[in-house]
Amino acid sequence: MDKLIQHKDLESFVEKVFNAIGCSEVHAKQATKTLLDADLRGIDSHGVARLSGYIRLWEVQRINAVPKIKIVHETPSTAVVDGDSGLGLVVAPHAMSIAVEKAKNVGTGWVSVCNSNHFGIAASHAMLALKEDMIGMVMTNASALVAPTFSKERMLGTNPICVAVPAGEEPPFIADLATTTAANGKLEILQRKGADAPLGWIQDQEGNPIQNAHALKEGGALLPLGGDRDHGSHKGYALGAIVDIFSGILSGANFGPWVPPFPAYVPMPENLPGKGIGHFFGAMRIDAFRKSEDFKKDMDLWIRRFKAAKPINDEQPVIIPGDPERQYQKEREKNGIPLVESVWNDLQAISQKFNIKL
C-alpha cells in the first residue's frame, strides 16, 4: 500500500537532507525543487526515489556538495560549463540560467555541460525558460543501458530530450521523452508488479526480443525508440546518439559506454575519455523570431486544433505533451505524493542517518 505524504512535508525533509550533506541553502533549495518537480509531475522514478542514490554517490565522493560551477569557454550565444562534480540537480538550473542570459543578449543561448551528475527530470530545467518567454530545450546523456540497432551491447543511456514551448491562453507544450521505447522507470513499475513488458522494450543479453521485465538485470538492454529495425529503432538510436554528442562530446564529458553509472556500487568504466556526465541546454527567445503575441496566438491554435483531432475512441482524445504531468501535479499538490514502500523505507533510513524528522 502506497504511503501518501504532503509535498510541503517532503520538500522540507529533502531540503534538510541536502543541507546535511553540506549543500548551501540555495543549492539545497534548487536540488529539492528539481526532485519534487518529478514527484509532483508523476515521474516517480526521478523524484525522492533517487535521494538515497544521490547520498551514496556523495558518500563515495562522486558528488561534490559544494561545487564551484564555472564557465570554461564561451561566445555570445554558447558556453561550456564545468559542473565540478556537483549534483546535476544544481548544475542544471545554473547552466540553464546561463543559456537564458545569452538568449536575452543575442536571441538564443546554448550551453553544454561536463563534469556533472544525474540531473533529475529534464522538464524541470526546460521549464525555467518559459517564464522568460523563451523556448527551453534540455538533453542529458546517462549511463549505458540501451543497445544500438543490431547490437547486444549497452552503449547509450536513455538520453532524454525535453522541449518546453510557451503558449498564450493555453498551458505550455512540454515534451520530455527518453529516446527509448520505454523509460527505465516504466520497466521498474512492471518489475514491482511482476508483470511482463511488451515486446520491443527490451532484449536479452544475446539480443533476442524478450518480455521478462527483469532482463535488464541479467545483462539485457533497453531498446531505442522504434523497438526493432522494421519499426525504426535506428531512428531512436540516432536520436540517443545526437543527445550523447551534444551533451558529452561538445562539453568534454564522458559519452557512450563511458558515462558513469548512477548506482554508487557499480564500478566506474575504465579509460574515461571525459569528465562526469554531460548535459545540453538551449534557450530561444520567442521575440528573437516573431512578435510574442503572434507566436502565442498560433500556439493556442495549434493546441486547440490538436486537442480537437478526430479520436479513434471518443473516450480518449489526443493528448498535448505536458497535459498528463499537469494533471498529476494538480492532484498531488492537493492530495499528497504517493510513495511505494521501498522508497518510504529508504527515506526512513535517511531520516535516521541524518537525524532529520520525516
Added chain:
Amino acid sequence: MDKLIQHKDLESFVEKVFNAIGCSEVHAKQATKTLLDADLRGIDSHGVARLSGYIRLWEVQRINAVPKIKIVHETPSTAVVDGDSGLGLVVAPHAMSIAVEKAKNVGTGWVSVCNSNHFGIAASHAMLALKEDMIGMVMTNASALVAPTFSKERMLGTNPICVAVPAGEEPPFIADLATTTAANGKLEILQRKGADAPLGWIQDQEGNPIQNAHALKEGGALLPLGGDRDHGSHKGYALGAIVDIFSGILSGANFGPWVPPFPAYVPMPENLPGKGIGHFFGAMRIDAFRKSEDFKKDMDLWIRRFKAAKPINDEQPVIIPGDPERQYQKEREKNGIPLVESVWNDLQAISQKFNIKL
C-alpha cells in the same frame, strides 16, 4: 527493369529544366544539387522522382521560380526568412547560409523559414555546415499524413530532423530521420512491389492497425515513430510536433493540418493560418564550445567505439548514421543512378515538354 543513368547526365538535364521554368543560373544549380544529393544518397523518393511535382506546382503558381528571399526579422543569433514561395530546394540553402554566417559571428545561428515549399532531403542542407566546421541541424514541416497517438485524423507531416556532425579522420555523423515509423518513400516501395507493410507503420481511416500499403490512399494515416502507445508513439508524435512548432510557428508558416500539400492537384486547406510551408535551420560552430581538434578526436573515438559494439549477428555490425548513404553515393557516382520506369517516363515527358534532351 530500372534504367541506369549517369549522375552527370541527370544533373545537366535537371539544371536545364530549372532554367526553363525561369530559375536563375545560381538557383537552378542549387536546386539541381539538392535533388541529385537525394538520388546519389539512395533517397529515391526525394530526388528527380519529384521533379514533375515541382513543375506542376510551378504551373499552378504555387512555386515562384524567381523568389526574392528575404530576412523579415533578426537578432545576432536568429532570423526569420520569407521564402517568397520559392522552391524549397533554393530557399533552404539560402537560409542555411544565414545560419552559418550568424554562427561565425556569435557561435550559433538559428533560422526559421516561412513561405517556402518542399526542400528535398534535409541532409543536403545540414551538410552545408560541415565544411564550415559546424554542426548543422535541419527540420521541416510537411503536409499532414500522420495521425497523432489516439487519433484517426492526419495532423502532422513526416516532419524530419537532420543533424550533421563533423568528425576528424572518420566521415561525418549524419542522421536524417522522418519522425514516423517509416518514411512515405518506404511505403511507396512496398506499394510498387504489391507487398504488405509491417504492423505499426500505418492505420486505416478508422484508426485500426493495418498492413495494406495502399491504406494511405484510402484515408488512412502514417504512424508516429513508435507505432502505438505501448511502443512510444506519443514520443514520435511529440517529436513531429516540435518540428512543426520550430518550422511553422516560429516563422509564421502554416502548421499541422494546414501545411500545403505537395501534389498540385490536391486542394489547399482552407483558412490558412500562415504562409507556405516552414523549415528550421541551425548551425553551431564547434569551436564555440571546444577546440575543434579535441571535439573531432572524441567524435572519432565515438564512431569507432560504436562500430565495434558487440553485434547480435556477426554479419551485421552497428551502423553509424550517414554510412549507408555514403555507400550509395560511392556506388552511384560510379555506376549511375537507377530510375524506376514511372520516374523515367516522367522525365521523358518533361524532356518533350521543354524540348530538353535527356
